[in-house]
Amino acid sequence: xxxxxxxxxxxxxxxxxxxxxxxxxxxxxxxxxxxxxxxxxxxxxxxxxxxxxxxxxxxxxxxxxxxxxxxxxxxxxxxxxxxxxxxxxxxxxxxxxxxxxxxxxxxxxxxxxxxxxxxxxxxxxxxxxxxxxxxxxxxxxxxxxxxxxxxxxxxxxxxxxxxxxxxxxxxxxxxxxxxxxxxxxxxxxxxxxxxxxxxxxxxxxxxxxxxxxxxxxxxxxxxxxxxxxxxxxxxxxxxxxxxxxxxxxxxxxxxxxxxxxxxxxxxxxxxxxxxxxxxxxxxxxxxxxxxxxxxxxxxxxxxxxxxxxxxxxxxxxxxxxxxxxxxxxxxxxxxxxxxxxxxxxxxxxxxxxxxxxxxxxxxxxxxxxxxxxxxxxxxxxxxxxxxxxxxxxxxxxxxxxxxxxxxxxxxxxxxxxxxxxxxxxxxxxxxxxxxxxxxxxxxxxxxxxxxxxxxxxxxxxxxxxxxxxxxx
Numbered sequence: 001x002x003x004x005x006x007x008x009x010x011x012x013x014x015x016x017x018x019x020x021x022x023x024x025x026x027x028x029x030x031x032x033x034x035x036x037x038x039x040x041x042x043x044x045x046x047x048x049x050x051x052x053x054x055x056x057x058x059x060x061x062x063x064x065x066x067x068x069x070x071x072x073x074x075x076x077x078x079x080x081x082x083x084x085x086x087x088x089x090x091x092x093x094x095x096x097x098x099x100x101x102x103x104x105x106x107x108x109x110x111x112x113x114x115x116x117x118x119x120x121x122x123x124x125x126x127x128x129x130x131x132x133x134x135x136x137x138x139x140x141x142x143x144x145x146x147x148x149x150x151x152x153x154x155x156x157x158x159x160x161x162x163x164x165x166x167x168x169x170x171x172x173x174x175x176x177x178x179x180x181x182x183x184x185x186x187x188x189x190x191x192x193x194x195x196x197x198x199x200x201x202x203x204x205x206x207x208x209x210x211x212x213x214x215x216x217x218x219x220x221x222x223x224x225x226x227x228x229x230x231x232x233x234x235x236x237x238x239x240x241x242x243x244x245x246x247x248x249x250x251x252x253x254x255x256x257x258x259x260x261x262x263x264x265x266x267x268x269x270x271x272x273x274x275x276x277x278x279x280x281x282x283x284x285x286x287x288x289x290x291x292x293x294x295x296x297x298x299x300x301x302x303x304x305x306x307x308x309x310x311x312x313x314x315x316x317x318x319x320x321x322x323x324x325x326x327x328x329x330x331x332x333x334x335x336x337x338x339x340x341x342x343x344x345x346x347x348x349x350x351x352x353x354x355x356x357x358x359x360x361x362x363x364x365x366x367x368x369x370x371x372x373x374x375x376x377x378x379x380x381x382x383x384x385x386x387x388x389x390x391x392x393x394x395x396x397x398x399x400x401x402x403x404x405x406x407x408x409x410x411x412x413x414x415x416x417x418x419x420x421x422x423x424x425x426x427x428x429x430x431x432x433x434x435x436x437x438x439x440x441x442x443x444x445x446x447x448x449x450x451x452x453x454x455x456x457x458x459x460x461x462x463x464x465x466x467x468x469x470x471x472x
Contacts, residue, residue, distance in 0.1 A: 005192035005228060007221050008199065009158055010114075010150035012187040013165060014143050015175040016121060017061045022140040023120040024052030024095065024268075029141050031176075031183055036135035044140035046091040051267050054079075058142035059102065061174040062118050063273070063284045065144065066103030068168060068291055069113060073281055074102050075274050079118075079265040087134050088123040095120050096145075098262040102273075109164045111157070112149040119143050124182075144175070150189065150198065155217040159210050162186055167292045171317050179208050186213050190220045192228070199224070200234040204248055206241045216241045220248055295320055303327070303337050312345050319344075322360040322368075329369035340372045347386050351393050363393060371399040378459060381451075384408035410459040420453035421466045432471055443467065 019029050025043035033039060043050045066073050080098040101117035123139035125132060146165065152158050166184060169175040177184035186207045191199035204220055207213045224234050239248040264270075273279045290298070292314055299310045313323045323344060330336040352358045371392070375385040380403055388403050403409045424446060425432055431449075434442035443464070450463045 005194055005199075005221075005225050006196040007153060007217075008150045008191050008193070008196070009152035009154070009217060010189040011146075011148045011152065011158060011161065012189065013146045013162065014121075014185045014187075015146075015165075015169055015177050016138075016183045017058050017142040017144055017175050018173060019055055019057045019061070019142050021055060023055050023058055023118075023142040024140060027140065030137070031141070031181060033137050036133075036137065038137055040136045040139070044090070045136060052095065052265075054268060054271075055142055058118055059271075059273075060279070060284075061142070061172070062102045062116055062144060063279060064172050064287060065146075065168070065174055066106060066116050067281070067284050068172060068288060069103075069106035069108050069116075071103040071106030071113060071116060073273065073284070074100060074104070076100060076270065076272055077102050078270040079268045080262045081265050082119075083261045084259075086122070087132070088125050088139070090123070090136065090139060094122065095265055095268070096262075108168070109157075109161045111161045112151055114147040114149050116144060116146045119145055144169075150191075155214040155221075158188065158217055159214040162210055162213055164292065167315065167317075171289060171292055179210070182208070188213060188217050188220070190217055190224070191234075192221060192224045200236050202234065202236065202248075203238045204241055205238060205251065208243075212241055212243060215246060216248060219246065223248065302332065303334055303341070305338065305341055309341055309345055312349070313341060316358070318358065318360045322363065322365055325365035326369050326372070329366050330372060336369075336372055336376055339376060340369065343372065343375075343385070343389065347389055348393070351390055355393075359393075362396075364396065367392060367397070367399055374399055374403065378410055378461075379403070380408060381410050381457075381460070384410065384457070407457055410457055417450070417454060417458050417462055417466055420458060421450050421463060421470065424449045424453050425467070425470060435467075435471060 016031060021027060022029050022039075022044055025041050027041045027044050028039040030039055043052060063073055077097070077100045079095050081093045082096045082098070083093040085092055096119035097117035101115040103116035104114075106113040106116070121138050121141040121143040123134050123136045125134055127133075148161070152161065166177045166179075169177045169184070175183060179186070188204045188207065189201050190204065191201045193199040202220060202224065204216045207216055220239070227234055235253070237253050238251045240251050241247075242249055278284075295314050296310050299305050299313065300307075305313070312319070314320050323341065326340050326344075327337045330340060348363075368389075371380075371385060371388060374380045374388075375382070379400075380388060384403060387406065387408055388399050391397070391402050391406065392399060400409075428446060428449060431442045431445050435446065446467050447460055447463050450467065451458050451460060454463075
């Protein structure tokens, strides 16, 4: 039987920042460029005699992230050279930060942070057909590195943290942070011990989805537990994650900080951020939008939505923006907003799932709000609302005009409904007798048949009233 060990987990997260140009030159920062070695210049290719220049917007992004998580913003900061020799580093070193990062401390989802700093990304290596090629388009792109304290207790907590960080980066407009495109890259440092003290740390890389983060951590805890339980040793190493086999594998033995030979970057100035216009703590804080956890609190208090509904609506900035516009158009009426939330979470989400992508930006929030009012005042039935919504998503347009064009407006007039009800009652003699004998299910059956007879446009309550009057 395996002994019980206590995991200690820390995360290192890299995210490519959204800026017009690269970190230290004016080459374009375009993560969607598919042509290799297109956005390069003498600076990011490390030609002799070239000098780097700090990207102001990249520094601003890090300061805003640090402020959002409650970290301490540096006054004095500087860049360092981190030496290592790989084909994806044209200079033979990476410009990063070591002793004086831009942000120290902070918390996210209750997980304490060590630091948030800024560096340049490496090039992309491509291995194919026995050859190794290097695309330098990514070399020099501004890169955030966020390091947590080793306080994460399990895989689930790590996954929750990573998802919240992605949402924060998107909310701030700092990064798209798409894991599948490599815009956000997560590394997990995992150790176990019986006492809860630090064991031998193993770093796991190549985690390109939140599910991979959780599964890799869970696997590594099991692997290390098995080794120690058998009296074997856990090696300090870097391991990769094999998605197909659902297991980690050895890559290399881990370097220490001394191996990188950090020293201050001599070609860049040291920064005193309080002296830079717009970089004071107050100025940075004033630029922050409503943060994800603040939005969730507002949804709970203003609309009394379920926790799961709040989580869905706030999971992306696009969803939240659309929902907020709809709520405003509905004058924040709790009943109408709750109805809107239900249609977004169930029907609209279902339509987008069938199409393979969400596109809240192209759907008119005012038109959606009008659709909710038409549903609330029974101009449209539930079926009619769903059908109108699908047409709105596909073609756009005014919901009332769409409903009238497609015959989806509910009929309330007894005279207009009488023929449909009479036809059903004449055909469904058995159900009529069952209703007369007191079976309420028979009444619902007759209402459904009458709704179908009216082409789905009959108002259920009007039909109910007609049936009870006619049957007696």
